[in-house]
Amino acid sequence: KAGVTQTPRYLIKTRGQQVTLSCSPISGHRSVSWYQQTPGQGLQFLFEYFSETQRNKGNFPGRFSGRQFSNSRSEMNVSTLELGDSALYLCASSLEGLATEQYFGPGTRLTVT
């Protein structure tokens, strides 16, 4: 079956702008989680959505938000971009949540200039 897809794969934005990233989970998976990966901070958990509800949340400011649609597809939005938001943003899907096997997408590489 098709894996997790993320769009776009690469993105360049200017400081102060906002950005929306998209994630399509594996068919049948109800949980979608988002992570930020940087060389300095490593892999950091942003939030998890399950059946259209945010179920768990990491320690990121309110500029980072997300949502999940009825077909389980998810979007992540970052407003008022800062240089430090430059990172690889990974999306993962699973059947029941983070305690079960997660399947990661290839990520979206965001560069903020």
Place this chain on the structure above:
Amino acid sequence: LAKTTQPISMDSYEGQEVNITCSHNNIATNDYITWYQQFPSQGPRFIIQGYKTKVTNEVASLFIPADRKSSTLSLPRVSLSDTAVYYCLVGDPEFTSGTYKYIFGTGTRLKVLA
């Protein structure tokens, strides 16, 4: 707040057994400990998951002591293709909100030599 620690890097030769330990305190008492493998320019890939004692699958074993303050990923007879970064993932409960943060370990860069 949970905190995880892993060795930054390890070298091994092909055919050897490799053990990577993740130290984690204050993790969720009722959640699994999971390990992932990541190759350059790819998302992490699930290796193994356990709650306590020992779990084994076709690619690895996971050892978790009773106090769950650490976990050890064991890769038997590594090959060059096992060269990657390995992460543990644990749950950190937020008792006030009833939610969890999930914390990846710092990652261990394994290099397998011929």
